Amino acid sequence: MNDFLSIFYPILFTFLTGFLAYVGKEVLKFAPKVAEYWVAKIGLTNYQETKAIAWDIWNVVEEHCRLSQVVGDKVQVKVTMFETLIKQKVPGITNAEIEIIRQSIAGEFNKNKPLIINATEKNIQQPYQHQ
Numbered sequence: 001m002n003d004f005l006s007i008f009y010p011i012l013f014t015f016l017t018g019f020l021a022y023v024g025k026e027v028l029k030f031a032p033k034v035a036e037y038w039v040a041k042i043g044l045t046n047y048q049e050t051k052a053i054a055w056d057i058w059n060v061v062e063e064h065c066r067l068s069q070v071v072g073d074k075v076q077v078k079v080t081m082f083e084t085l086i087k088q089k090v091p092g093i094t095n096a097e098i099e100i101i102r103q104s105i106a107g108e109f110n111k112n113k114p115l116i117i118n119a120t121e122k123n124i125q126q127p128y129q130h131q
Helices: 002-067 074-089 095-110 113-125
Strands: none
Touching (some): 002 095, 074 095
C-alpha cells in the first residue's frame, strides 16, 4: 500500500499542477474581458446616475427660468446655470461630458415639441366653433 501511495502522489501532483496551469492560462485570457465588462458596466451605471442628476438639474433650470425674469440670452443663461449646478453635484465631470449629457437631455426634452407646435398651429388655424 505504501508503494502505491508513493507512486500515486507524484502522478496526482503532476496532474493537478498541469490542470491548475491550464486553468490559470484560461483565466488570464478571460480576465481582461471580465475587467472590460465591469468597467463598461460601472461606466454605464455612472452615466445613468449622472444623467438622472442632470435631469433633476434640467428641471430646476427650466423652473427657475419660467418663474423669473431672465435678462439677456435665455438659452445662454440656462446653459451656464446647468453647467454650474452639474459641476457642483458631480465633481470631476468634464466640460465635454456636460455637453454630451446636456444635448442628450435637450434632445429628449424637445423631441415632442414639433408635435405640440403642429397641434397648436392647427388649433389656431381652425378655432373651436360653437354649435
